[in-house]
Amino acid sequence: MTDAQRYLQAYDEQLRTDAETPSAVAVMLEGPLRLVTFAGGRGFVTYRDLGGADGDAVRGLVASAIEHFSADASIDRVEWKTRGHDHAPGLHEALVANGFEAGEPESIMIGPLSALAEAGDTPEGVTLRRVETEPDVRAMSAMVDEAFGESVDARQADALVSRLARADGMELWVAEVDGEMVSGGRLEPVPGTDFVGIWGGATLEAHRHRGIYRALTAARARSALAQGKTLVHSDSTDDSRPILERSGLVRVSTTTPYDWTR
Template sequence: MTASDELLAAYDAQLRTDAETPSALTVKHLGPLRLVTFSGGRGFITYQDLAGADRAQIERWVPEALDYYSQNPAIAKVEWKTRGHDHAPGLHEALLANGFIEEEPESIMIGAASALAVEVPLPEGITLRRVTKDADIRAMCAMQDLVFGEQPSAEYADAIVARAHRDPLFELWVADHAGEIVSAGRLEPVPGTDFAGIWGGCTVESWRGQGIYRALTAARASSALAQGYTLIHSDSTGYSRPILERYGFTKVSTTTPYVWKR
């Protein structure tokens, strides 16, 4: 096996379990599928693999899984998380036929936490910090929503605040300038594994290209390393992938979300 193969095998074995959804309210099993419900009216479908299912079986699972969520009026949005290395005949077509919309693929990146935990110079006036107060968390969530092209969501902010209160390992990091949050990201260590995830990384457009995202990533990696996590994983956009590659991270596969909205 190559180093990339070994990292992908570790990803599949350690992360594609209940460890993937620590903040789930409920989990229902449908064959190998895990139908997860989160707070804020969000559904999420994932699995370790599809157990060798053929096209006909997959075509039956997709509407059955969607029916589970559509019967719950509290569910407004469902994401089906696919991975590029899975054997999933007919899944793309079945998802589209049942009203899911394919979103942009991202790269699954894995690398050593020690490679990221480096000193990164910051622009003048920029400060990095971990946030724990509700007001700071809500301000961070609103900034992320706007950067990702969405209206600020009180439901999303409520879910992140609740998670922060409930999970002591869950860390929220921001970069400030003159009291304004200009970059942010989460660190999610996965207990019982070698991995910590870095998620939600984004920077206000006018502050991009100045090393702030790299510095925020380094801070999160340092925190993970201090807690004994040796590997970092991330689903990366075309913006963040080159940054991680410069630190020796490997693209082991791709992930593409398919989203259904009520």
């Protein structure tokens, strides 16, 4: 097996389980599907595989998922997480027919955590630190929304504050210039596995291409190594993928989010 094949096998076996949704408020099983409810009115659909379902069965699974989430008035948006290597005949068509819209595909990147820890030195004038207080978490969340070109979503900040209060292992890291947060991201150790996730990385446009994101990634990786983790995974945009590739991660598949809004 190649490195990519070994990593993909580990990804499917270790991450596509309860480990994928540690902060879930509730999880319901519908056949092979995991129908997940998160705080803040967000639903999520994932699975280890679709159990060899044919086109008719796939359409039935999508309809069941929508029925489940539609019945809960507190949920106003749902993400169905697809993977490019899955056998899922007719899934795109079934999702679109039920009101989902496809987002931008991202690369599933996996590799040795030790290499990522050496991703880059901290640029002069930049400070890296963990954030743990509610004001800092809200400031970080707003900055990341801005960096992604999105409106500030207070519900996302609420969910992060709630998770820190539960101490589920998530870490939030930021880079600052002259006391201003300019880049941020999450570290998600996955209990009972070799993996840690690097998520939500974003840098304000005016501070890009200076090595800040690389340094922030390396800091998170060093924190994970201290916890005994050995592998790292991330869903990466075209902006962050080259940074991870230079640090020894490989693209093992793709993932595309499909979003439904009430």
